Amino acid sequence: MKRVCVIGGGASGMMAACVAAENGNEVFLIEKNEKLGKKIYITGKGRCNLTNDVPPADFLTKVVHGGKFLYSAAYSFTPQNCMEFFSSRGLALKTERGGRVFPLSDHASDVTVTLERACVKAGVKIFLNETVTDLLTSTSPDIGIMPRIVAVKTDKREFPCEVAVVCTGGVSYPSTGSTGDGYAFAKKLGLKLTEPRPALCGINLKPSGKSGDYFKEAQGLSLKNVTLSATAEGKKIYANFGEMLFTHFGVSGPVVLSLSSLINRRNLNDVRLFLDFKPALDVPTLEKRLLRLFDEYKNKTLQNAAAELLPHKIISAVLSQADISPEKRCNSVTKEERERLIKALKAFEMQPLSLRGFSEAIVTSGGVDLSEINPKTMDVKKVSGLKICGETLDADAFTGGYNLQIAFSTGYLAGKSV
Numbered sequence: 001m002k003r004v005c006v007i008g009g010g011a012s013g014m015m016a017a018c019v020a021a022e023n024g025n026e027v028f029l030i031e032k033n034e035k036l037g038k039k040i041y042i043t044g045k046g047r048c049n050l051t052n053d054v055p056p057a058d059f060l061t062k063v064v065h066g067g068k069f070l071y072s073a074a075y076s077f078t079p080q081n082c083m084e085f086f087s088s089r090g091l092a093l094k095t096e097r098g099g100r101v102f103p104l105s106d107h108a109s110d111v112t113v114t115l116e117r118a119c120v121k122a123g124v125k126i127f128l129n130e131t132v133t134d135l136l137t138s139t140s141p142d143i144g145i146m147p148r149i150v151a152v153k154t155d156k157r158e159f160p161c162e163v164a165v166v167c168t169g170g171v172s173y174p175s176t177g178s179t180g181d182g183y184a185f186a187k188k189l190g191l192k193l194t195e196p197r198p199a200l201c202g203i204n205l206k207p208s209g210k211s212g213d214y215f216k217e218a219q220g221l222s223l224k225n226v227t228l229s230a231t232a233e234g235k236k237i238y239a240n241f242g243e244m245l246f247t248h249f250g251v252s253g254p255v256v257l258s259l260s261s262l263i264n265r266r267n268l269n270d271v272r273l274f275l276d277f278k279p280a281l282d283v284p285t286l287e288k289r290l291l292r293l294f295d296e297y298k299n300k301t302l303q304n305a306a307a308e309l310l311p312h313k314i315i316s317a318v319l320s321q322a323d324i325s326p327e328k329r330c331n332s333v334t335k336e337e338r339e340r341l342i343k344a345l346k347a348f349e350m351q352p353l354s355l356r357g358f359s360e361a362i363v364t365s366g367g368v369d370l371s372e373i374n375p376k377t378m379d380v381k382k383v384s385g386l387k388i389c390g391e392t393l394d395a396d397a398f399t400g401g402y403n404l405q406i407a408f409s410t411g412y413l414a415g416k417s418v
Helices: 011-022 040-046 056-061 071-076 079-087 108-122 181-188 254-263 283-296 302-306 312-321 335-346 402-416
Strands: 003-007 026-030 063-065 093-095 100-103 125-127 132-137 149-154 158-160 163-166 193-199 203-205 222-232 235-246 250-252 271-276 348-350 352-355 363-368 386-388
Touching: 003 011, 003 158, 011 026, 011 108, 011 163, 011 402, 026 108, 026 149, 040 108, 056 063, 056 071, 063 363, 071 402, 079 093, 079 100, 079 402, 100 108, 108 125, 132 181, 149 163, 163 181, 181 193, 181 363, 193 254, 203 254, 222 254, 235 254, 250 254, 254 352, 283 302, 283 335, 302 312, 312 335, 312 348, 335 348
Parallel strands: 003 026, 003 163, 026 125, 163 386
Antiparallel strands: 093 100, 132 149, 149 158, 193 363, 203 250, 203 352, 222 235, 222 271, 235 250, 271 348
16 A cells, blocks of 8 residues: 555546545545636536547547557546446436537536545545645655655645655646646656647637738627638648637637647648638539529629628628629629639638637646656656646647546556556
């Protein structure tokens, strides 16, 4: 039996603590907030999409950064193992579109309650409203001898221990307590960090020279069944069909959130976004549709005819990008103008300015460099008795329950391998 201190009572922390205690260790779970699982309460719009019912191999394809590293974790604690973990402890689950798994109650709080009960039943001692200030080691990491964990220091006391598990999250939604504490511990111990960046967030757009702050005019416009694609330095890096939203700052919505995770480490000056308003129509079919529409509206303005193709809020921007006056009569639109309009409808170009900040990002991309961690145990290679898991690591995925699965899988490995 070992004495284990788990720092952070989120998804990975509660899982690590529960599994370590179930395997016969004395476990202390230290949480800076007044309650456990504070970030879990806001995931999935308060419903908590806790995993995705896909095979481990498919789960790994949804990982943006750290897929190879997560191989052992994904197969040691699969999405199916995760579902069994919760259902066997009394939480009824349901699977929705795209394999997304939620509590049957639609209450994220039930996920936290189930984890907390499992911890208590396993004998975990929980300390709330207590902030870890330091990890105490046997030696300094810079004298050539591998240091080992001897205690965890908080603002109230010291916990002598043989193992410390850092599960403090990243820096997204800092109001939930994710304030980068784990990064500070890692830096002090000489571990490499990958710069934290916001992921799964909205994208600020640059104004267009022709149509200005078109996204502000389109604010609140929700589009379904569109395709968003992106290029970087002229090469296509993304294409996804689904829903998106224009906002006062640019764009958001499911297809945008996924894209943000792919471009958050790129120079955004080299990135261009393209919106296909009519993905179900190829160019020849769309051209025939326009010809019929222009014939029907031949004596009316293009602005009026465009209402048959587009929501009102975005018509001006599309016509501006096509460089056609909205007051032009449909019977006088030239072939070249029609081709420009088709291009604007099939590849409406937008340029990203920046990503929204950590206060809005669903997860953090970046963190403790994965080369510092043993992927089979979550052990830090340079410090004996130290483990790091969850969002503190440089591992993140698309939406759909995959990020919580990363937290649960890495937390499970950390607890199991104590």
